[in-house]
Structure formats: structure tokens, C-alpha cells
Amino acid sequence: MTEPAPEPKLTNISPYGTWRKSPMGMSGRDPIFFAQLASEIETFHPEAKTLIEDTCMSCHAVQGHRQHAIDKNAESGQCVPLARDALNAVPYPAGNPTAGLAHYAALGRDGVSCTTCHGMVVGKDASEKVADARQNACVKARQQVTNPGHSGLAKTFTGNFLMADPGEIFGPFKDPKKKPMEHATGLAAAHSEHVKSSEICASCHTVHLPVLHRGEIIGHTYEQATYPEWAFSGYRTGKTVDGALPGGAGAKAQSCQGCHMPKTDARGKPYRSKIATIQEYTSFPQAEYTLPPEDIDLEPREGFAKHTLVGLNLYLTKMAQQFPEVLGIRTEDPMLPSRRGVDPLIATERAMLEQAARAAAIDVGAVTRDGDTLTAEVKVANKAGHKFPSGVAFRRAFIAFEVRDKLGQVLWASGRTNKTGVIVDETGAAIAGETWWTPNCGARIDPGARAHQPHYQVIGKQSQAQIYQELAAGPADTDTPHCGLGAEPEAPLTSSFLSICAKVKDNRLLPHGFLGHDERVAIATALGAKPDLAEEVAPVGTGGDPDYGKAGGDGEDAILYRIPLADIPGEPAEVRATLYYQAIPPFFLQDRFCTAKSEDTRRLYYLAGKLDTGPGPIENWKLKVGQTARASVP
Numbered sequence: 001m002t003e004p005a006p007e008p009k010l011t012n013i014s015p016y017g018t019w020r021k022s023p024m025g026m027s028g029r030d031p032i033f034f035a036q037l038a039s040e041i042e043t044f045h046p047e048a049k050t051l052i053e054d055t056c057m058s059c060h061a062v063q064g065h066r067q068h069a070i071d072k073n074a075e076s077g078q079c080v081p082l083a084r085d086a087l088n089a090v091p092y093p094a095g096n097p098t099a100g101l102a103h104y105a106a107l108g109r110d111g112v113s114c115t116t117c118h119g120m121v122v123g124k125d126a127s128e129k130v131a132d133a134r135q136n137a138c139v140k141a142r143q144q145v146t147n148p149g150h151s152g153l154a155k156t157f158t159g160n161f162l163m164a165d166p167g168e169i170f171g172p173f174k175d176p177k178k179k180p181m182e183h184a185t186g187l188a189a190a191h192s193e194h195v196k197s198s199e200i201c202a203s204c205h206t207v208h209l210p211v212l213h214r215g216e217i218i219g220h221t222y223e224q225a226t227y228p229e230w231a232f233s234g235y236r237t238g239k240t241v242d243g244a245l246p247g248g249a250g251a252k253a254q255s256c257q258g259c260h261m262p263k264t265d266a267r268g269k270p271y272r273s274k275i276a277t278i279q280e281y282t283s284f285p286q287a288e289y290t291l292p293p294e295d296i297d298l299e300p301r302e303g304f305a306k307h308t309l310v311g312l313n314l315y316l317t318k319m320a321q322q323f324p325e326v327l328g329i330r331t332e333d334p335m336l337p338s339r340r341g342v343d344p345l346i347a348t349e350r351a352m353l354e355q356a357a358r359a360a361a362i363d364v365g366a367v368t369r370d371g372d373t374l375t376a377e378v379k380v381a382n383k384a385g386h387k388f389p390s391g392v393a394f395r396r397a398f399i400a401f402e403v404r405d406k407l408g409q410v411l412w413a414s415g416r417t418n419k420t421g422v423i424v425d426e427t428g429a430a431i432a433g434e435t436w437w438t439p440n441c442g443a444r445i446d447p448g449a450r451a452h453q454p455h456y457q458v459i460g461k462q463s464q465a466q467i468y469q470e471l472a473a474g475p476a477d478t479d480t481p482h483c484g485l486g487a488e489p490e491a492p493l494t495s496s497f498l499s500i501c502a503k504v505k506d507n508r509l510l511p512h513g514f515l516g517h518d519e520r521v522a523i524a525t526a527l528g529a530k531p532d533l534a535e536e537v538a539p540v541g542t543g544g545d546p547d548y549g550k551a552g553g554d555g556e557d558a559i560l561y562r563i564p565l566a567d568i569p570g571e572p573a574e575v576r577a578t579l580y581y582q583a584i585p586p587f588f589l590q591d592r593f594c595t596a597k598s599e600d601t602r603r604l605y606y607l608a609g610k611l612d613t614g615p616g617p618i619e620n621w622k623l624k625v626g627q628t629a630r631a632s633v634p
Contacts, residue, residue: 001273003265005342012336012344013271018351019114019307021329021344023316027060027111028087029327030316032584035604036497037084038596044496047215052498054081055146057108059159059204061087062116064108066163068101069138079138082108084600109328112204118171120203121164122194123241124152135163146208148220152528153199153240154206161203172196172303173275179295180278194241198256202227205256205391211483212498213475219483221500222536226390229537230256231527232520234513234552235385246522250513252385259355259385261305271305274298308351311391312359312625313583314618317352319607321345326607353617356625359384360509362399362579364631365558374403374563374633378577380468382509382555387537389468389508389581394495394588396469397509397581397625398423401459401561403633406573412563415465415580421621422586425463432463436493436587441594447492455507455542458560462567466559470506474499485535495591505541507548512555572633580622584608 001017002010012018019025027033037056041049057065065082072080087108089101121127130136139160143150146158156162164170169181170192181189194200205226211219222228230236234250264270281293290296321343324331333344365377378401382388389395400415410416418424422434433452435445445451453467473489474496475481481490483501493504515523520534527533539549547558561575593605613619 001277002336002341005347007342009342010336010340011342011347012333013306014335015114015307017333017335017344018347019309021317021320021348022307022309023311023313024112024309025110026316026320026327026329028064028109029111029329030060031319031327031600031604031607032316033060034084034600035592035596035598036495038598038600039592040496040498041084042598043595044494045212045215045498048212048498050081050083051145051210053084054142055158055209057082057084058142059112061108061111062159063110063113064104064106066135067107068104070135073137074134079141115169117200118169118195119163119166120170120194120200121162122153122197122199126164126194126241127156127162130162130164133163133165135166145210145217146220149530150208150528152242153202154208154524154528154533156203157206157208157529159204159207170195173301177296177298179291180276184278196255196257197241198227198230198237199240201256207497209498209500211475211501213481213483213501218475218481219501221484222533223393223497223500224391225533225537226386227256228524228527228529228533229386229390229511231523232515232534232537233385233511235511236523240527245526247515247519252512254385256385257305260309260311261307263303263305270302272300272302273304274300275304306351308348310348310351310355311583312352312356312389312581312623314349314352314356314623315583315611315621317345317348318613318618319611321349322612323607323610326603349617356581356617356623357627359581359625360388360397360579361626362577362629364575364577364629367575367631367633369565369634372565374561374565374568374572376401376561376575376577376631377558378561378629379556379558380509380579382511384511386511387508388511388555393470393472393497393500394585395581395583396467396585397579398465398467399559400576400578400580402576403563403568403572404574404576405570408574409570411570411572412462412568414459414462414561416462417580417620417622419620420586421582423465423467425461431465434587435590437590437594444492450489450504452493452505455505455545455548456559457543457545457547458562460562460564468508468557470508471504472500473502473504475501485532495588495595503536503540506539507542507557508539509557510539510549510553510555513552514549514555515552574630574632576628576630578628579625581625582622586621 001014005011040052068082086101087105089098089105091099091102143155143160147155167188169187170190172195174191176189178189181187207223209223210217234252235254236250237253238245238249280297282297361381363379367376398415402410403412422430456466474491474494476490487502489502489504521531524533542548
């Protein structure tokens with residue numbers, strides 16, 4: 001299953017070929033995730049190490065995590081979590097004390113694999129049949145920890161989905177030929193429409209976590225809510241496996257797979273494929289003992305979707321390209337050797353760049369001189385089916401706005417960066433909130449919860465930048481900190497996923513058609529969640545900006561740049577506006593390096609420090625989204 005690449009080679013577009021080097025295929029080797037985990041268990045919450053590892057590994061190392069739970073529960077009746085260190089286990093040398101964990105480690109390092117999604121059950125009836133089955137050992141216990149009081153789909157949030165019988169595997173095509181898969185893998189292929197539903201993505205892409213303080217759970221919060229953001233948007237399909245949701249479909253209805261699993265080629269032509277390559281009766285040389293053609297000859301089908309499964313974390317892909325031996329990634333595609341095929345990591349990069357080109361847009365409106373002031377309006381529009389950015393809270397996007405002379409020289413800029421991606425002012429100094437620690441990690445810099453760039457309606461200084469992001473403060477250092485919806489930040493900003501006590505800022509661009517509060521509550525309730533899900537996805541810190549956050553709006557925001565001409569050292573001729581994305585911003589990386597000293601932390605420090613970012617799409621640690629907008633200065 002190939003298609004022509006830009007160079008005179010082929011691209012492997014088979015399910016395995018696209019999945020293997022996708023972020024999901026590499027989730028069990030993700031050095032960014034493991035460095036975050038190190039901070040959580042070494043510094044933020046060392047007393048909750050077992051809880052944290054059990055919670056986080058349930059998605060990133062799902063296969064090893066699940067198989068370990070199944071086996072240990074069968075042996076002892078207890079739920080024994082798979083520790084992070086177990087993923088380092090290898091079967092050699094003989095007598096190695098961790099050799100018994102090697103097969104769990106191999107499964108865990110394989111990330112979110114084929115059988116994870118294609119073996120999952122979704123829906124009330126299917127879930128009830130397997131809830132107490134052996135393959136779902138310990139899932140109920142984890143559901144109670146992460147999703148207390150939830151029901152239905154919401155009970156499976158944070159990776160707590162249920163699996164079908166181990167002998168079953170589900171696909172989207174009706175009447176699959178069963179014999180080839182049974183002979184090759186021992187699995188029984190079955191058709192199920194749930195494979196095409198967004199709910200199959202909901203469990204791991206809605207992360208509901210305990211808030212920890214001094215080793216105790218003091219509440220719960222949504223660390224990320226990509227699926228609910230979609231369910232509350234104009235892209236919602238308005239239905240689940242169990243039936244219709246309140247409000248019906250949105251105006252731009254499209255499933256998660258519709259964006260993240262393309263069904264057409266570069267020309268927009270739908271893929272038509274036999275789905276698998278096997279020794280068919282009619283198209284292979286004659287052989288003895290083959291099955292009859294009615295059992296093994298496959299029909300071409302429309303609807304095949306590439307398993308690229310990408311967001312915009314090109315930094316992870318670049319690390320894998322440049323340091324495959326560090327991450328344990330094979331460099332040769334076993335199905336399409338490099339002499340004939342494109343490196344799958346390059347194919348993943350191209351898919352991400354295509355995604356970036358259509359994820360959001362930026363435009364410059366009216367540009368005027370009014371006396372001694374230059375004024376320009378910049379508009380940004382979210383084209384994704386969820387917030388932009390979405391996912392883990394440290395992702396961010398920002399606007400780089402430049403005033404240039406007729407020779408193209410930058411005279412004034414908001415959102416300029418240095419070579420490490422730190423947003424700086426005209427002197428090259430980091431603007432407020434860009435660095436959290438002194439260079440030697442000796443102390444936090446202005447650790448107050450307000451030490452960040454607020455949401456702006458008007459920008460007039462080069463030390464100001466419009467950053468679309470989510471920020472939270474940790475619990476106050478008291479016996480009974482007040483956390484939850486509406487809580488005032490009483491502690492420093494935190495990057496700990498399990499310390500989200502009070503939201504400080506969430507001005508990420510809303511998706512088109514984002515619903516109002518009451519409509520969101522109705523959908524959240526239908527999903528089995530509590531009303532707080534509807535409230536937690538609401539913007540925070542936008543100060544009543546009339547250009548942002550309208551219910552049912554178009555996913556846009558507008559910013560006015562009002563610059564004194566006296567601050568522009570030259571004659572302005574043009575303004576430019578560019579939207580950039582950072583999957584791992586500098587402040588987040590610095591917090592990793594200053595809050596843990598583990599091997600995982602040192603590995604990320606090495607990879608980040610040695611990564612060659614340019615010239616190229618992530619030069620200066622930023623990825624351009626959409627096209628740069630330009631306008632002349634009158």
C-alpha cells in the first residue's frame with residue numbers, strides 16, 4: 001500500500017506504515033512524557049508514585065500496563081501497577097532480576113498499538129458484557145480513582161476503557177474475510193461501527209485527574225479535554241454509539257477520524273484498497289494447500305483511512321529522526337526499504353506540516369496612521385474541531401507581529417523569539433512569564449500566579465505578546481487549600497498535571513460553534529459526566545473581550561496593535577503577522593530540568609540541547625501555523 005512521494009520514492013501508507021512512527025506509535029518511548037512523569041514522582045508528588053505511574057502508564061504504555069494487570073491479578077487477586085522502571089526491562093543477560101518483566105516492557109514501549117483501539121469496546125451494552133472479564137482486570141478500580149461518580153462513556157476517561165474478548169478484533173468494514181486473520185494471528189475479525197466514532201478517541205483524550213496535596217486527593221480536575229471540546233463544538237456529530245446527544249449535530253459535523261485519519265490522497269481522490277496484502281488465490285502463483293478463493297480473495301473497498309494520527313508535535317518527530325538509537329526506534333521500514341521508500345518519520349513530518357497549514361489562519365485587517373500612532377488589527381481563526389491548542393496544558397500558540405521598512409528590516413516586533421524559542425523584547429530579554437527559574441535552577445523567578453502574559457485586547461509594547469495557552473496554579477501550602485472551579489490562585493504557576501488547583505488563564509482559541517453553558521451541561525450529563533466538565537472547558541482570564549469567546553461563535557479572536565510612531569526607529573512600510581505553535585515551550589522544558597534529576601530528565605535535556613531545529617519548519621523552536629499575513633502601511 002504505497003503512493004508516490006515528492007522525491008522519486010514511494011510512501012508506505014499502510015496502517016502499520018503510518019501508525020508505527022506516529023505519536024501514538026511512539027507514545028511508549030516519548031521522552032517528553034517520561035520527563036514529565038519524572039517531575040511528578042520525584043518532586044511534585046513523590047508520596048503518590050504508585051498512583052501516578054498507574055494513571056499515566058494506562059495510556060502511554062497501555063499494552064504492557066494492561067497485560068501486567070491481567071497477569072498479576074490472576075496470580076494474586078491484587079491490582080499491581082506496572083512501574084515506570086519496568087519499561088527498561090530486557091530479557092538478557094541470563095539471571096537478570098528484571099527479565100520477567102521484559103515482555104511487559106516490550107508491549108509498553110510499543111505505545112498505543114493496533115489492538116488497543118481495534119480491541120476496545122464502546123457503548124453501554126458492549127461494556128456491560130465485558131466489564132468483569134479477565135482482560136479488564138483492575139479497570140474498575142482505576143475508574144473509581146480518576147472518575148468517581150461518573151457513568152457511561154465518562155467513566156472510561158483517563159484511559160480507563162474496556163476491552164473485548166482477546167480473540168476479537170474490530171474494523172469498520174462489513175463482512176470481513178475471517179480466515180486470513182485467523183490463520184495469521186488467531187484473531188476473529190468483526191465489523192463494528194464504533195471504530196469510526198469519536199468515542200473511541202474519547203477515553204485517552206479526556207484526562208480527568210486527581211488533585212494531589214501532601215499525598216492526599218483533595219479533588220479532581222480535567223487536565224485535558226480534547227474530546228469534550230469537540231463534543232461542544234460545531235464539529236460534533238451529535239451522537240454516540242448509544243444514541244443521539246442533546247442538540248444534535250453541529251454545522252460542520254466531522255468525527256475525530258475525519259481530520260486525523262485522511263481518506264483521500266493529495267488530489268482529493270478517495271483511497272480504494274484491498275486493506276491487506278495476503279496470498280490470494282487468484283493473484284498469486286499457484287500453491288498447494290491454499291484455501292479456496294471465497295475464503296481469501298479480497299475485494300477492493302472505499303473508505304480506507306491512513307493511520308497517520310498526528311497533531312502538531314513535530315518536536316517529538318524531529319527527536320526521533322535525529323536520535324533513533326536513543327529512543328530505540330528502528331530506522332528501516334521492514335515493508336519498504338529506504339532505497340525505495342520514504343522514511344516513515346519523514347512521512348509523519350509531512351503529515352504534521354499539512355495539519356499545521358490547515359489548523360488555524362491569521363489575517364491583518366485595517367492598518368492606519370492616526371496622528372502619532374500606527375494601528376493594525378490582527379484576526380486569528382481556529383479551524384480545528386477543538387480548542388487550539390488542545391491536549392496537554394503546556395501546548396501554546398502565539399502571534400508574532402512585525403513592523404518592517406521597505407527593505408524588509410524589522411523595526412518593531414511583538415512575539416519575536418530567540419533561537420531557543422523564548423519570546424523576547426527589543427533588547428533580547430525574556431518577557432514576563434517566559435522563564436520560570438534562574439539559569440542554575442536555584443530559585444523560581446517571580447513565582448506568583450500572575451507572572452505571565454495576560455490575554456490582550458490591545459498591544460502597544462514589544463514586551464507584550466498575545467499567547468494562547470492554559471495556565472494553572474498549584475494548591476496553597478496550607479492544610480486545607482481551596483481548589484476547583486472559581487478558586488482564586490493562591491500559589492505559584494505549576495506544570496504538574498496532578499496539582500491543578502486553580503485555573504489562571506485559558507484563552508486558547510475556541511472551536512467554531514462552541515456551545516453555551518447550558519447546552520454543554522446537557523451534553524456532559526448525557527455522556528455520564530458531571531456539570532463541571534461543561535464549566536472547566538470555559539475560557540478563563542479573557543476579561544470579557546468582546547472579540548473572543550462568543551457562544552456559537554466562529555472560533556476567532558481579534559487583537560489591536562497600537563504603536564506610538566516614536567517607538568518605531570525608521571519608516572514603516574509593511575506589517576506582518578504570523579501564528580506560531582510550540583508543543584514544548586521553553587518554560588515547560590526549563591521546569592522539567594529544574595524539578596527532576598532522573599535518567600529520563602537527563603535524556604530529554606540531551607535531546608533538547610542537541611536537537612538541530614533549522615533551518616527548517618521548527619527553526620528557533622516554533623512551528624508556523626497557516627500562512628503569514630501581510631499588509632502595507634499607508
